[in-house]
Structures are given as C-alpha cells and as structure tokens.
Amino acid sequence: MKAGELKINGKWLNTEDRAANKYEIESALALKPVLVHARNRRFGAALIALAAQEKTYQNTIPYHEALNLSLRFLPIYKSQAQKIVNNADELIRKRDLSLSRLSSGDKTRIERILAEEEAQYQSQLTKAKGSGGKWLPLNRFHPESAETVLKSIESESNRLQKIASEKYIDGGALYREFLQSIDKNDLDSAKLQLSEFGRTRPPKEYSDDLRDQLSAALAQIKLIEAQKKAEAKEEARKAKEEARKAKEDAKKKAKKKSK
Incomplete structure (x- = not known):
C-alpha cells in the first residue's frame, strides 16, 4: 500500500492498474x-x-x-x-x-x-x-x-x-481505452471515446479530467507540429542560403577563368 498498490475484491492492483481502472475502482468503492x-x-x-x-x-x-x-x-x-x-x-x-x-x-x-x-x-x-x-x-x-x-x-x-x-455502455472500459489512446497519441480515437464516456453520465470531475488530458495532448501535438514547421522553415532557409552562396561562388570562379 505504501508503494501505491490497492487491494480490492481480493486482488492487488499496482499503481498503473489503479490509474487505468480509476473510474471502475471508484464505482466499486461507492x-x-x-x-x-x-x-x-x-x-x-x-x-x-x-x-x-x-x-x-x-x-x-x-x-x-x-x-x-x-x-x-x-x-x-x-x-x-x-x-x-x-x-x-x-x-x-x-x-x-x-x-x-x-x-x-x-x-x-x-x-x-x-x-x-x-x-x-x-x-x-x-x-x-x-x-x-x-x-x-x-x-x-x-x-x-x-x-x-x-x-x-x-x-x-x-x-x-x-x-x-x-x-x-461500460464506462470503466471506455475510461481505460481513452487513456490507452492518449498514451499512443491516437487522439482521433480519444475524441470518440471521450464522447462515448460522456454518454455514461460519469461524475463531472471525471469528464473534466479526461477533457483536460485530451486538450493537453492536442496542445502538445500542435506544439510539436509548430516546432517541426519552424525547423523545416529554418532548413529551407539554410538550403536557400547555401544555394545562393554556391551560385555566387560559381560566378566568381567563372570570372577568374575568363580573365
């Protein structure tokens, strides 16, 4: 128990199992x-x-x-x-x-x-x-x-x-599936699972928590995409600059040969 495990209905759950089954565990306790x-x-x-x-x-x-x-x-x-x-x-x-x-x-x-x-x-x-x-x-x-x-x-x-x-609709299963989708960055599936989870009429704090997790994951994806775009833009700028320099160098060499 000090390590974060929980015994419920005769079975021990580790911290990962507790997190994945939080909604169902709370239901069983209630x-x-x-x-x-x-x-x-x-x-x-x-x-x-x-x-x-x-x-x-x-x-x-x-x-x-x-x-x-x-x-x-x-x-x-x-x-x-x-x-x-x-x-x-x-x-x-x-x-x-x-x-x-x-x-x-x-x-x-x-x-x-x-x-x-x-x-x-x-x-x-x-x-x-x-x-x-x-x-x-x-x-x-x-x-x-x-x-x-x-x-x-x-x-x-x-x-x-x-x-x-x-x-x-098994709300406990949807809760687990949502967390799995978030871990895999399968946010399209997570959106559908969150919608289905809402139909089970869970306590508001559960819906809010999953919605916050999805928002954070979407924000992270947007941040990564923005970083990739910035990196790609910088790479394109460097490539363009290198091409310009190469063109200038080629012109200089051509002038020297002509002399």
Missing part, C-alpha cells in the same frame, strides 16, 4: 455499502445505497453487479414484509393478552422494554420518511410500514429488471 447491507440483511439500506449511486455509476460493471444482487434479495425482502402484514394482528393480540396476564411489576417492566423498542422504531421511521419514505424500517407490530415496503418492492423490481435487461 457501491460497497450495497454489498455490506445486503450481507447483513439490511435490504432497505442496501436499496437506498444502490439508488444513491445509480445516476453516477449506472454504466459500470460494479453497479450492475450490485443491481443483480439486489434483484436476488428483493424476493427475500418481500417475504419478510409480507410475513409482517400476515401476522401483525395476531402478534399484537397475543402481546396484549400476555401483558394482561402479567403481574403488576412484570407488566411495568415489559411495557418499558416495549416502549423503548417503539421509540427506537419511531426514530428510524421518522428518519426514513425524511429521506423519501420509500424503504421504511420493518417492525413486527407495524403492518402499515410493511405494506408501504411491499408496494415499493413491486415498483422497484420492475424498474431494476428493466435496467438489468438493457444494454449499457
């Missing part, structure tokens, strides 16, 4: 929360993380890997929410019945625990609603939240399946 939340079965949080990165990294391999993972866990998430909708009324009835049968001291203690859980849930609920209210936290005693989640799952499944089925 989408890491989707994988972490999904692994911990925090499916709502995983979908929020996916949506947060969608506009920026939708046309990358890491996004589509996270997208496919989301499509796999959505049925599990749906099952969790549906179970709450189906069982909440019975759970509430059993809870209330159990509380009514407890002694005064035990009832007070359990009610305090339930109140703390409810307060924590309401705090999570308020936060979720403040960020859009699409993925509300699930709670076994709140079927209304689960019903909202079920509706969101239905619409989101259709939308994500559509994205997954469509072909996309």
